[in-house]
């Protein structure tokens with residue numbers, strides 16, 4: 449079963465790098481609330497998760513070693529997609545190691561939107577988003593070609609179209625500008641008045657001044673189904689010796705050649721994984737801590753990726769609200785694009801610089817008939833604690849847009865699942881994809897924040913091109929680590945030591 453009783457959620461303080469102040473469930477919450485929390489740790493064989501710092505690593509000699517062309521650290525959507533792309537498009541062999549299991553991180557909480565509506569033509573992430581969307585479309589078409597339930601069944605794929613909703617004349621002006629910019633960039637987009645919107649989404653209320661931008665080509669997936677399909681594809685390469693996955697086995701350190709200083713392997717809690725060509729760190733919001741651990745006691749390369757916690761509310765087989773599209777309030781866009789947008793954004797966007805909670809309405813119905821309502825954003829470290837007030841805030845926010853919900857009593861003990869994830873947030877609003885200065889065979893792919901599902905396939909292609917030394921379909925330069933960290937040049941002396949063992 450995917451969903452479990454809240455009271456039996458394993459103590460999240462076992463999570464890797466749980467550095468937050470409070471990562472255990474409060475006594476009151478564990479006793480009183482019986483709603484379910486999707487916890488990927490329960491989905492598979494669950495082993496104790498060693499915290500990197502509290503565990504004394506075994507010596508390298510005690511561990512079993514294996515040789516691969518590429519080692520990927522992290523089996524979220526980014527790490528698994530990178531492995532998939534390498535396996536499908538190159539002859540290289542790949543090992544993936546995760547501290548827990550796939551969907552433990554942000555991926556398991558993702559709403560599933562593969563949207564263009566909140567992208568800005570000409571921005572640093574635009575090309576990557578366009579390419580990634582194209583790759584998703586190709587994957588869906590390929591899966592459809594396999595017959596059976598096709599992409600809908602295997603990926604939770606739906607071409608719902610997206611509605612980015614505004615309720616004031618100021619927001620409508622922003623939506624009109626966005627519609628124009630997206631249309632000029634070749635995306636089908638239409639700005640709808642409140643009256644036209646009524647016909648598309650009868651239960652949505654935006655007031656007289658409101659409306660929405662409609663992108664009929666926008667799609668959604670189910671993160672769990674998609675990850676499962678990608679895992680299946682990857683595993684099909686195991687028999688020919690090209691793929692190995694190690695779950696519940698956190699990466700602990702990097703091993704370097706004493707003679708050349710090159711990083712040769714990743715040491716996990718149980719294995720040494722040699723990566724002849726490259727080592728890719730795709731450990732989401734944990735990447736900053738992981739790098740610190742990898743590079744200590746030497747000068748630190750500080751990639752300022754931070755966990756931005758989100759709650760999502762899933763109401764199973766919900767039949768009291770009918771939705772025809774995926775929806776999002778315009779206020780959400782400001783959280784997504786941070787500083788990288790050239791389009792003016794509504795004023796509410798500077799919300800949580802100091803860690804305060806913000807809630808924006810997102811709503812869709814998935815292929816299983818579940819209503820998915822989002823979402824919250826806050827900086828709260830790596831706590832996996834469910835803040836029981838947040839589902840109610842999410843519900844109330846949704847009810848402002850869908851008045852019919854005001855007449856429905858939210859009973860979170862009934863068929864309700866709460867998902868929690870830590871978006872890998874970068875302060876400059878774009879992912880970090882590229883090699884570590886002075887360690888050219890170590891690549892980082894993280895910082896996708898609220899867009900990791902949408903950008904995963906494009907990121908995977910980009911990382912593959914980087915490893916192969918290809919020019920790439922999308923310009924790499926906006927994602928480079930350079931100038932985005934308090935990078936300290938690693939002294940040559942340090943290159944000859946074996947790390948953290």
Ligand SMILES: Cc1cc2nc3c(=O)[nH]c(=O)nc-3n(C[C@H](O)[C@H](O)[C@H](O)COP(=O)(O)OP(=O)(O)OC[C@H]3O[C@@H](n4cnc5c(N)ncnc54)[C@H](O)[C@@H]3O)c2cc1C
Pocket residue numbers: 464465521522523524525526527545546547548549550551552553554555556557558559560561562697698699700730731732733734738757758759760822823824868869870871872893894895896897898899900901902903
């Ligand atoms: C509420 C919410 C809604 C969202 N909605 C959307 C959406 O609609 N569309 C969209 O595109 N994106 C969405 N996102 C964002 C998206 O989910 C993330 O950007 C994406 O999942 C990030 O993927 P990742 O692989 O980088 O990180 P993660 O999924 O966090 O994966 C990182 C992995 O690294 C592992 N790890 C950590 N430390 C170690 C270690 N030492 N050794 C080995 N492994 C380690 C973790 O166990 C984890 O499995 C949403 C996120 C949230 C929270």
